[in-house]
Amino acid sequence: MMERTDRHCRYLLRLAAPHAWLYSEMITAAALLRGDRDRFLEFHAREHPVALQLGGGDPDALAQAARFGAAAGYDEINLNVGCPSERVKAGCFGAALMLDADRVARAVAAMRDAVGVPVTVKTRLGVDDHDSYEFLTAFAARVAAAGCSTLIVHARKAWLKGLSPKQNRDIPPLDYRRVHRLKQDFPALEIVTNGGLTSIDTTLEQLRHVDGVMLGRAAYHDPMLLAELDARMFAASAPALLEILDDYLAYVEAQLHKGTPLKRMTRHLSGLFTGRRGSKAWRRELALLSDGFAGLRRLEQLLAERRDGVVLQARESPRVSVQAGV
Secondary structure, three states: OOOOOOHHHHHHHHOOOOOOOOOOOOOEEHHHHHHHHHHHOOHHHHHOOEEEEOOOOOOOHHHHHHHHHHHHHHEEEEEEEEOOOOOHHHHHOHHHHOOHEEEEHHHHHHHHOOOOOEEEEEEEEEEEOOOOOOHHHHHHHHHHOOOEEEEEEEOOOOOOOOOOOOHHHHOOOOOHHHHHHHHHHOOOOOEEOOOOOOOOHHHHHHHOOOEEEOOOOOOOOOOOHHHHHHHHOOOOOOOOOOHHHHHHHHHHHHHHOOOOOOHHHHHOOOOOOOOOOOHHHHHHHHHHHHHHHHHHHHHHHHHHHHHOOOOOOOOOOOOOOOOOOO
């Protein structure tokens, strides 16, 4: 979810899903060691619980980056060894690291020694032709022995040769059963399923076999799906869409006073009316907003129109009755 789950997006998703465990976009250890650390690590206190997702392959650098994250107040440090882009392949981190379980284990151990918060790993089923169940279990055993208690598994393998990151999200087939088998063989390891979870039925079925579920783009493109899901999983009432917008616009106004560009925040609102009449017009209006407080006033006007029932409708063709997956 790089360039998606920034702090503004996470604040919005927190409004939609009060119980969800939120994850940052992947930030490289090098960026925290040599870049604008405060900017990368900034988040709102309301985001808790929130995890910092790191990318990197050097155990010492990852340990120092984890220290920065823990000091900033993150509740978990997550090492991403599932990202299949060429950039991470060239840097020998992301999915390419699955081919070096010893290095991942050393990184996990170094981070565990450096911080007091949980250290978790996000991975794939395998990489290229290294995709047997035996390969996956050997990897899981190695990182678990190093101190990782939670494994988030995207239920596809990664093709580093010949597929783009987008294609890697769709072309390699999903194999949830392999994730379920992993949980059976490692009962003490918390296993979370990720990948292809876009409906209530699929998501709740996963919870019969594993400890948790992670949604990515499905939640980003339809935050109300996550709201319905959160409510179903935790036996709560889902927040109303307009209440979420009211709260978020108050946040936007406070951020504008701090100098945050408006469109950096409003770009995350495009999916709020997914499946409802007027969703295309909503996205078009968002694209046309002027910057600054003038744009915010126009957004408030659009919200007032929807409050009056001009375009606020139930989903036209609900994909699911409720959604779950945090």
